[in-house]
Amino acid sequence: MSIFSTKKSWINLTIWVLIIALIIAAPSVLPVFRLNLLGRYLSLAIVALGVDLIWGFTGMLSLGQGIFFAIGGYCAAMFLQLNSAGEFPNAIPEFFGLYGVEKLPFFWEPFKSSIFTLISIWLLPAIIAGLLGYLVFRNRIKGVYFSILTQAALLVFFNFFNGQQKLINGTNGLKTDVTQLFGQMVGSEIMQRWFFWISAILVILAWFFARWIVRDRFGNILIGIRDDEARVRFTGYNPVIFKTIIFSIAGGLAGVSGALYTVQSGIVSPQFMTVPFSIEMVIWVAVGGRGTLLGAILGAVLINYAKSLVSEALPASWMFIQGGLFILVVTALPEGVLGWIRKGGPKKLLFLIGINKKLETYPSLEVNEQGEVKS
């Protein structure tokens, strides 16, 4: 690690300066439509950070993060719907009238409170992820079985939410853009600018949080679980607890991400829990670089931005490009773009096309006895 650390921190610093500069410049440069898109993609970076924690570090490939993403979104949408329900019959959200519901379902009640909502956005998905995770991990289900199980759970939630018209408007979802917050329409330009800032700040906070988790021995145990779970157990650690905690944290991050995405896209619906969407989250992390955190953010933002640009120019071609990108990463860049850059990939590429000359000596001769690179 020590050999790479100086170089790695330079790469990180450069990327961070770029990100912060972009975030600060974006509101004055981009039209509000583009700004809103960027805000959405920044919020998706938060769920990607969670995927990186459980997959990149701990080695658990979850294909069901859409569950927690959608629950966070529903929490936010229920609050907003209630917040603007005063004008409708029975003072309950308008859609209930379509199904002849006159009394607010009991679980909507607490969402009248903004504090409860702000807490439940991350806590509720975290609790559900924790419970689900504990049951799965306690039975030592891992690898591909874990992936299949999470995808099955995703389908269960998808079908359940789809069918509950009288509770949460079923397949139509809950609209948020025409609701009111602080006397403003949520879909209005000024609100969307605010949500952009909130997303940008929360991405950075989420990165610090994730970094703090993996920085030291806790993160090393996660890597240990990924590489050799039995050794972790025989060293006296209980992997079940560690896996449950990290899965729960990833669930909480997904919830925050889902809530921010919902208020910026104007609606939450069971479409957030479709199978392809949860797989896309994994692709962002794979392309950006597993186990790098920063790669997850880059992957989520850049791939989604590319997606919207490509879809505008060549409507039908995005799926092919995305598939091609994934294949490229799996075959040629197994550590993702960021992992490739950190391992000196660009330099090797320059050798390959003959621009840079190879070193005359062995690299080891340029390393002193302490294993440090001579400057």
Next chain:
Amino acid sequence: MNSPLLELKQISVSFEGFLALRDLNLILNQGDLRAVIGPNGAGKTTFLDVITGKVAPSKGDVMFKGKSLIGQTEFRIARKGIGRKFQSPRIFENLSVQENLALSVSRPKTPFSLLINSLKVKHLDQIQHLMSIVNLQSKANIRAGALSHGQKQWLEIAMLVGQDPDLLLVDEPVAGLTDEETDLTADLLKSLAGDHTVLVIDHDMEFIRRLDCPVSVLHQGHVLKEGSMSEIQKDPLVIEVYLGKSEEEEE
């Protein structure tokens, strides 16, 4: 007289009808160094699996410090003071030598403590000490996966010692080592005995002889004979099942 540190009573393990261990009895006292040998398939590794909780015996009991270990999970058994080294080196290859050792010496081994507390000075000193025992000080920040095979074996032994166990179970520590490394490993294990109780499993007769300790011969899941190396080598039964046969194969 204290009760023995580890006592296996009439242990049997059956894998779908095949008896991997059959009425196995074994007693280890505090500070013992014991070698266990046996031909392939004699049940050597299964026997460690039973002690460490990886495999549940179909019959019998394992007593450690006077308490039964049956039904306990692996990590609880490890926390009670049983450390295990696997046959092929099992270390965390993507962590540095120092990080590997930090995980082994950390206490308590709870998620909260790992996240909130930094490593105590006492533990940092312990890491330095462990690295000096196994001669890895110059490699402290090297990724463990980049070590040579022998260094990996030693790192794993150091991790084991770092857990500060009462009982060390060491499975084939010299497989793939050079003669010189083998001798050093034997000396290392001998120096650990006394403070710790050490049980070594191996095929390498030179190595076992060098350990100079009581030997148990395992055959078809059963203890065939216990005694010193020279006694064992003279025993006609042992020669028949193990030594004689393996010498023929070698030639």
